[in-house]
Amino acid sequence: MNAPADLPIAGHWVHGPPPPNVSLGAGTIISGELSFKRFRATSKGALIIGANCTMDGVHFAIESQGRVTIGDYCYFTNALLLCELELRIGRYVMMGWNSSIADSDFHPIDPAERIADAIACSPLGSGRPRPAIAKRPVIIEDHVWIGPNATILKGVRIGEGAFIEPGSLVTRDVPPRARVLGNPAQIIGEVP
Amino acid sequence: MTLDRKLEWDWFPGVVPENVVLDDTTHVETTYSFQLFRSAAPEAVRLGRGSSIYLGVMFDLGPVARVHVGDFTLMNGSRIICDSEITIGDYCLISWNTVLMDTYRVPISPAIRRTLLEQVASHSSRRVEPAEQARPIAIGNGVWIGFDSIVLPDVNIGDGAIVGARSVVTSDVPPYAIVAGNPARVIRQLDPESSRRAVAEAVQRFNVSTLLQ
Numbered sequence A: 001m002n003a004p005a006d007l008p009i010a011g012h013w014v015h016g017p018p019p020p021n022v023s024l025g026a027g028t029i030i031s032g033e034l035s036f037k038r039f040r041a042t043s044k045g046a047l048i049i050g051a052n053c054t055m056d057g058v059h060f061a062i063e064s065q066g067r068v069t070i071g072d073y074c075y076f077t078n079a080l081l082l083c084e085l086e087l088r089i090g091r092y093v094m095m096g097w098n099s100s101i102a103d104s105d106f107h108p109i110d111p112a113e114r115i116a117d118a119i120a121c122s123p124l125g126s127g128r129p130r131p132a133i134a135k136r137p138v139i140i141e142d143h144v145w146i147g148p149n150a151t152i153l154k155g156v157r158i159g160e161g162a163f164i165e166p167g168s169l170v171t172r173d174v175p176p177r178a179r180v181l182g183n184p185a186q187i188i189g190e191v192p
Numbered sequence B: 001m002t003l004d005r006k007l008e009w010d011w012f013p014g015v016v017p018e019n020v021v022l023d024d025t026t027h028v029e030t031t032y033s034f035q036l037f038r039s040a041a042p043e044a045v046r047l048g049r050g051s052s053i054y055l056g057v058m059f060d061l062g063p064v065a066r067v068h069v070g071d072f073t074l075m076n077g078s079r080i081i082c083d084s085e086i087t088i089g090d091y092c093l094i095s096w097n098t099v100l101m102d103t104y105r106v107p108i109s110p111a112i113r114r115t116l117l118e119q120v121a122s123h124s125s126r127r128v129e130p131a132e133q134a135r136p137i138a139i140g141n142g143v144w145i146g147f148d149s150i151v152l153p154d155v156n157i158g159d160g161a162i163v164g165a166r167s168v169v170t171s172d173v174p175p176y177a178i179v180a181g182n183p184a185r186v187i188r189q190l191d192p193e194s195s196r197r198a199v200a201e202a203v204q205r206f207n208v209s210t211l212l213q
Helices: A111-121 B110-122 B192-205
Strands: A022-024 A029-031 A047-049 A054-056 A059-062 A067-070 A075-077 A080-083 A086-089 A100-102 A138-140 A178-181 A186-190 B045-047 B058-061 B066-069 B079-082 B085-088 B099-101 B137-139 B177-180 B185-189
Touching (some): A100 A138, B066 B079, B079 B085, B099 B137
Parallel strands (some): A022 A047, A047 A067, A059 A080, B079 B099, B085 B137
Antiparallel strands (some): A178 A186, B177 B185
């Protein structure tokens, strides 16, 4: 496939090539200046994107040990992928403007632990280890549609063909072909 | 706006499309807002007098879409996804990261979406063409929409209503109602009669007809 004139394609990143541990399939396009601004992954094959995907203005905020795989023909618009552990996204998945997925709480729930974390994260906390933080992989199966402003939280598995309405906050698993809406997201119907 | 439809203060090297109607009382911060604009409809966007369209507003308009905005309406970061018609009244305040969508653009059926995504990948523009029936949105006068809120297709919002932050509006909102939540519910109802009178008085007091001359 030829590279469209106005969009950079794999290997033709606007600010140079993508990081070496990113692999992009044929016909996959990444555009947007901030795509790898928060990319801190160090492991081999930290981000694997299949063929013929459109990743427009997506933030790949992947922490050092994080791994993200995205299947063929996915179409994401200004999505935010926050990964400390693992995001597994299938094929033909669409993510709308300003939608997000996170596989971590980023900070502990326990109040005392959170003080330790705030100190460890502060400019004075150099070298202090951070407390343990809950992380669980997120799995998005094939043909899922995620609307604008929707958020998917840690440990969630979204079944094949499910339809996540705009603005939903998904905190629990979504069965295949379910249609969900709300905060927290509730099943409101089925995909025909 | 200059004769060649550029904005003197613009940081983005774009132009205001020919079928966007505005005058010198309208403020458009940047032509970046028209980056996804591809409507060929006459008067595809009409911006009222004294209205302001700040950074972050994105007119994502399909081939026949029309968006009409009233006088003194302020928009500050709305994603407008429109394939049919979105009308917004006078004196509306529309906040950050709001989404006004008259269409899902793609069908809910995974099988049709799959074919569509394969077609999109073979086109250099990578644009998703409208493949779903759009249903117009109408927002009345003096409506205030809080940040991160979403208005879904086929929704009408009555005059003077307030939509609380992060609401998802899935059905019609009566005039002078206050709604909040996801999905949005009426949490308070102002008296339409006295509210209408007070609004009419305020319009008089501010001598609006003179301001618009």
